[in-house]
Amino acid sequence: MKHRATINDVAAAAGVSVSTVSKAVNGRYGVSSQTVDRVLAVVVELGYESSLIASSMRSRTTGVIGVLVADFEPFSAEILKGVGQALRHSRHDLLAYSGSHGSADGWERRSLSRLSGTLIDGAIMVTPTVVDAGTEVPVVAIDPHTGPADLPTVESDSFGGALQATRHLIELGHTRIGFIAGRPDLRSSIARDAGYRRALTEAGLAVDPTLVGSGSYRADAVREAALEMLARADRPSAIFAANDITAIEIMRVGAELGLDVPGDLSIIGFDDIPEGSKSTPALSTVRQPMQMLGAEAARLLLALMQGETPDPIHLTLPTRLVPRATTAPPRTSAAGIR
Amino acid sequence: MKHRATINDVAAAAGVSVSTVSKAVNGRYGVSSQTVDRVLAVVVELGYESSLIASSMRSRTTGVIGVLVADFEPFSAEILKGVGQALRHSRHDLLAYSGSHGSADGWERRSLSRLSGTLIDGAIMVTPTVVDAGTEVPVVAIDPHTGPADLPTVESDSFGGALQATRHLIELGHTRIGFIAGRPDLRSSIARDAGYRRALTEAGLAVDPTLVGSGSYRADAVREAALEMLARADRPSAIFAANDITAIEIMRVGAELGLDVPGDLSIIGFDDIPEGSKSTPALSTVRQPMQMLGAEAARLLLALMQGETPDPIHLTLPTRLVPRATTAPPRTSAAGIR
DNA sequence: CTGTTAGCGCCTTCAC
DNA sequence: GTGAAGGCGCTAACAG
Numbered sequence: 242m243k244h245r246a247t248i249n250d251v252a253a254a255a256g257v258s259v260s261t262v263s264k265a266v267n268g269r270y271g272v273s274s275q276t277v278d279r280v281l282a283v284v285v286e287l288g289y290e291s292s293l294i295a296s297s298m299r300s301r302t303t304g305v306i307g308v309l310v311a312d313f314e315p316f317s318a319e320i321l322k323g324v325g326q327a328l329r330h331s332r333h334d335l336l337a338y339s340g341s342h343g344s345a346d347g348w349e350r351r352s353l354s355r356l357s358g359t360l361i362d363g364a365i366m367v368t369p370t371v372v373d374a375g376t377e378v379p380v381v382a383i384d385p386h387t388g389p390a391d392l393p394t395v396e397s398d399s400f401g402g403a404l405q406a407t408r409h410l411i412e413l414g415h416t417r418i419g420f421i422a423g424r425p426d427l428r429s430s431i432a433r434d435a436g437y438r439r440a441l442t443e444a445g446l447a448v449d450p451t452l453v454g455s456g457s458y459r460a461d462a463v464r465e466a467a468l469e470m471l472a473r474a475d476r477p478s479a480i481f482a483a484n485d486i487t488a489i490e491i492m493r494v495g496a497e498l499g500l501d502v503p504g505d506l507s508i509i510g511f512d513d514i515p516e517g518s519k520s521t522p523a524l525s526t527v528r529q530p531m532q533m534l535g536a537e538a539a540r541l542l543l544a545l546m547q548g549e550t551p552d553p554i555h556l557t558l559p560t561r562l563v564p565r566a567t568t569a570p571p572r573t574s575a576a577g578i579r
Numbered sequence: 580m581k582h583r584a585t586i587n588d589v590a591a592a593a594g595v596s597v598s599t600v601s602k603a604v605n606g607r608y609g610v611s612s613q614t615v616d617r618v619l620a621v622v623v624e625l626g627y628e629s630s631l632i633a634s635s636m637r638s639r640t641t642g643v644i645g646v647l648v649a650d651f652e653p654f655s656a657e658i659l660k661g662v663g664q665a666l667r668h669s670r671h672d673l674l675a676y677s678g679s680h681g682s683a684d685g686w687e688r689r690s691l692s693r694l695s696g697t698l699i700d701g702a703i704m705v706t707p708t709v710v711d712a713g714t715e716v717p718v719v720a721i722d723p724h725t726g727p728a729d730l731p732t733v734e735s736d737s738f739g740g741a742l743q744a745t746r747h748l749i750e751l752g753h754t755r756i757g758f759i760a761g762r763p764d765l766r767s768s769i770a771r772d773a774g775y776r777r778a779l780t781e782a783g784l785a786v787d788p789t790l791v792g793s794g795s796y797r798a799d800a801v802r803e804a805a806l807e808m809l810a811r812a813d814r815p816s817a818i819f820a821a822n823d824i825t826a827i828e829i830m831r832v833g834a835e836l837g838l839d840v841p842g843d844l845s846i847i848g849f850d851d852i853p854e855g856s857k858s859t860p861a862l863s864t865v866r867q868p869m870q871m872l873g874a875e876a877a878r879l880l881l882a883l884m885q886g887e888t889p890d891p892i893h894l895t896l897p898t899r900l901v902p903r904a905t906t907a908p909p910r911t912s913a914a915g916i917r
Numbered sequence: 918c919t920g921t922t923a924g925c926g927c928c929t930t931c932a933c
Numbered sequence: 934g935t936g937a938a939g940g941c942g943c944t945a946a947c948a949g
Contacts, residue, residue, distance in 0.1 A: 245696055245715055247942060258920045263944055271918060290692030294632050295942035298925045313663030313673065318656040325651030325677065335651065337675040339663065354583055354628035359925080377583055515853030585926060596936045601928055611934060633926035636941045697942085921948070926941105933936080 246287040255283040266291060297359050306542065307361035308337040308535075309352045309369070314486070315514035316531060317367045320383060323535025324365060331543065336361060353380070363546045365538045370426045379545035381538045387428045393545065395538045395556045397529035399429040399511075402560030403436025406481050406509045406527045409562055411444045414570045415479040415507060419452040419470050421463060421491065423483030433483050433511060452477050456487045463487050467494040471506070478571040479507035485517040485526055486510075492520065492567070503569035513563055522566030529560045584625040593621040604629065635697050644880065645699035646675040646873075647690045647707070652824070653852035654869060655705045658721060661873025662703060669881065674699060691718070701884045703876045708764045717883035719876045725766045731883065733876045733894045735867035737767040737849075740898030741774025744819050744847045744865045747900055749782045752908045753817040753845060757790040757808050759801060759829065761821030771821050771849060790815050794825045801825050805832040809844070816909040817845035823855040823864055824848075830858065830905070841907035851901055860904035867898045 248266075252259040257280060264272045265280040272280075283289075297303045308324055310317040321337055328335055340352045349369035353376060357364060363379045370386040382394045410418050420437045423430035438448050454466025463482075470476060471494060482488035488510030492502055500506045502522060510517055513528035537556050544551045586604075590597040595618060602610045603618040610618075621627075635641045646662055648655040659675055666673055678690040687707035695702060696715035708724040720732045748756050758775045761768035776786050792804025801820075808814060809832060820826035826848030830840055838844045840860060848855060851866035875894050882889045 245692055248944095249942080259942085260921080260944075261919060264919090267944085269944095273918060276918080288688070288692070290689050292697055292942055293693040294635055294697040295925095296944070298632060298636070298927095298942080299944040301925090312667070313659045313675075315660065318660055321651045321659075321675075322653065322656055329650070334676065334678040336677075337651075337659075338672065339674075340672040350626065351628050354626070355631040357583065359630055359632040515856075518853075518856060586928090587926080597926090598928075598937080599935060602935090605928085607929095609934060614934080629928095630926060633941095634928070636926080637928040639941090919949080921946105923944100923946080925943090928939105928941095930939085931937090933934105 246289040248289070248291065251280065251283050251287055251289050254287060255280045294360070301359075302362055303334075303360060304332065305334045305336050305361050306539070307356050307364045308335065308367065309349060309356070309364055310337065310339050310367045311348055312339055313337075315516055316484070316486075316512060319514065319531035320365075320367055320535040320538075323532030323537075324539045325535075326532065327536040327539035327543075333362075333543075363542045365535070365542055368424075368427060370424075379542060381542045381545065383534050383538050384427060384429050386426050387431060393541050393551070393554045395534050395541065395558070396429055397534065397558045398560050399432035399529075400436040400439075402511060402527040402529065402562075403433040403481070404440050405560070405562040406511065407437050407440030408444075409525075409564060409568060410479045410481065410507060410509060411440060411446070413479070413507065413568060415477075416446060417449070417452065417475070417477040417479070418446070419454065419477035419480040421454045421456040421466050421470075421480060421482050421487055423456060423458050423487065425455070425457070430483055437481055456483065456490075458484060458486060460486075460490050463490040464494055467491045468498075471495065471498055471500065476506075478505075479509070479568070482508065482510045484510060485512040485514045485524060488524055488526070488567075489516065489520055492524070503567050504572050507568040507571070509564075509568050518565065520567075525565045525568040526563050527560050528563045530558050533558055584627040586627070586629070589618065589621050589625055589627050592625060593618045631698070639696075640700055641672075641698060642670065643672045643674050643699050644877070645694050645702045646673065646705065647687060647694070647702055648675065648677050648705045649686055650677055651675075653854055654822070654824075654850060657852065657869035658703075658705055658873035658876075661870030661875075662877045663873075664870065665874040665877035671700075671881075701880045703873070703880055706762075706765060708762075717880060719880045719883065721872050721876050722765060722767050724764050725769060731879050731889070731892045733872050733879065733896070734767055735872065735896045736898050737770035737867075738774040738777075740849060740865040740867065740900075741771040741819070742778050743898070743900040744849065745775050745778030746782075747863070747902060747906060748817045748819065748845060748847060749778065749784070751817070751845065751906060753815075754784060755787070755790065755813070755815040755817070756784070757792065757815035757818040759792045759794040759804050759808075759818060759820050759825055761794060761796050761825065763793070763795070768821055775819055794821065794828075796822060796825060798824075798828050801828040802832055805829045806836075809833065809836055809838065814844075816843075817847070817906070820846065820848045822848060823850040823852045823862060826862055826864070826905075827854065827858055830862070841905050842910050845906040845909070847902075847906050856903065858905075863903045863906040864901050865898050866901045868896050871896055 248259050248262050252262045265277045357378045366382050368384045369382050380392050384396045385394045441448050456463035488508050495502050495506050510526040513526045517524035517526050586597050586600050590600045603615045701717045704720050706722045707720050718730050722734045723732045779786050794801035826846050833840050833844050848864040851864045855862035855864050
């Protein structure tokens with residue numbers, strides 16, 4: 242493990258001062274071209290690269306955009322692809338950071354604090370909950386929390402998507418339709434809940450509170466809620482899950498209970514993550530344009546960073562029903578309605 | 580944009596010196612518990628978080644693991660998921676960095692130099708080409724370049740996979756089988772080329788050099804090679820592409836040329852990225868366990884960082900044929916052979 | 918044109 | 934138990 246060359250090493254080897262090296266490397270004026278040449282030759286020879294950290298401490302601008310996530314799971318990975326695509330030709334480096342491991346929640350503020358003001362010039366936060374606007378750098382939130390929408394946001398039409406999903410089940414003939422909710426602090430989760438209820442209501446179906454479980458997008462909570470719901474004699478014949486991860490976990494629980502999907506139980510998710518289309522049977526879902534969420538967030542952020550104030554500061558992208566193999570008419574068609 | 584609280588703000592507000600704050604925050608000995616309490620109260624009140632950057636400059640260890648990629652495309656995104664999974668319970672933060680935008684190539688060394696020794700305690704590099712071992716932090720390479728295998732690597736069985744892919748085409752009855760190669764500097768690309776040739780040879784088919792194009796995993800190069808190959812009168816009836824991105828681009832070219840896939844042209848890729856199974860028709864491919872590559876790399880790196888010297892320092896993971904809808908027997912079965 | 922002098926925010930001796 | 938001083942690698946004023 243050899244020590245990497247610092248600006249001091251270069252300066253010493255080239256026989257100049259560190260500030261001269263700094264100027265030469267960064268193409269500042271006020272250095273003779275022959276000095277520049279000599280310095281750059283040494284730079285190549287020593288394999289010197291300026292430390293991102295050290296320079297960011299002084300210069301207040303780094304050309305790096307940060308994407309802050311709780312975790313690298315399928316949803317945030319798709320977002321990341323979209324951001325990467327949008328930034329590919331923008332001479333900005335991209336830094337994705339996941340620092341959830343500290344405290345249970347509040348990762349957003351923590352990560353942002355630790356990186357902002359120094360390392361990154363702007364940030365995109367994925368499913369953040371507690372973020373007070375008024376940080377040092379511009380921030381755009383994707384699929385944000387409930388509460389005052391102080392900062393620019395990009396999300397998809399969760400209400401409309403939930404409506405489509407639930408209507409799809411109703412049209413198949415289901416009347417006992419369960420819902421396993423997501424993180425109650427996310428605006429999108431609440432909208433999906435609302436869409437579910439609206440669809441039932443408009444079809445003249447009552448909302449049975451015992452058919453609504455809370456999953457919080459966490460496997461253990463989902464499992465518990467699903468078990469409770471499916472072990473009952475009057476179990477639902479279909480479940481709408483607040484996202485695909487949740488849906489896949491429910492499929493697992495259903496299998497353990499010996500239920501046939503979609504024969505005994507229809508399941509529909511939300512997101513359309515890659516993992517869903519590869520499950521067996523392939524998961525029916527509502528597609529939200531995740532990569533586009535990322536790309537739009539990047540565009541917004543770029544504008545913000547250039548001091549512009551983009552006009553629509555809250556973007557909502559459309560969702561689309563993607564029926565696959567986990568939804569079907571209920572087997573014992575006591576359906577009746579419609 | 581309010582300025583975030585620094586250690587100085589905390590010190591001033593608590594009426595102590597910065598060094599006391601540092602000790603209190605980091606749980607060092609030599610501070611009275613009541614002072615600690617007071618300091619921590621101020622920390623909470625001000626929402627102070629130590630700057631990752633500043634502390635990393637002094638402390639030489641940050642608890643952050645870096646994943647260095649050229650770009651956030653499907654392959655590296657899958658890797659990232661795997662790394663994230665492996666690190667989920669390891670109290671390490673994860674930082675993914677893409678800094679390709681500077682110079683054409685050599686991003687690996689540049690990114691590593693800029694981050695290592697300060698920001699990250701260890702690095703996983705995805706498809707790196709030029710990396711001299713002997714950096715400041717432990718490094719593991721995924722799908723590495725050709726040349727001396729100085730550093731620990733994780734890759735999948737490209738030769739075997741290519742063999743399976745090409746045999747699959749041969750078994751379907753194809754005899755004119757093209758190949759569009761990947762980045763010639765990657766060991767995996769060369770192995771796929773070799774597997775292709777071996778499969779042809781063992782089936783008694785000659786390798787026609789005009790049926791081998793170079794794509795370098797770049798859309799424009801792939802397009803050019805595919806156009807040239809497919810515009811000919813004696814065009815191949817099947818093409819094996821060195822990865823799925825390449826295969827998808829070939830599908831596009833085929834469509835433009837009015838070729839029916841798989842009727843006029845069978846195509847098989849390599850990787851099994853999510854995008855492949857969603858194409859129309861669904862892409863036949865060879866699956867490599869991308870998430871597992873990431874997870875294994877993380878495990879290796881963790882061991883390295885703890886000073887251990889893991890025994891198998893080069894891992895090769897198995898691949899598996901996934902025939903889907905883009906491969907079929909040739910229409911005008913002039914096949915004959917076998 | 919080039920070198921010197923200050924820090925950026927933090928952590929670590931080393932005195933008090 | 935606490936504070937002052939020094940320095941990590943770099944850049945941005947200033948001098949020379």
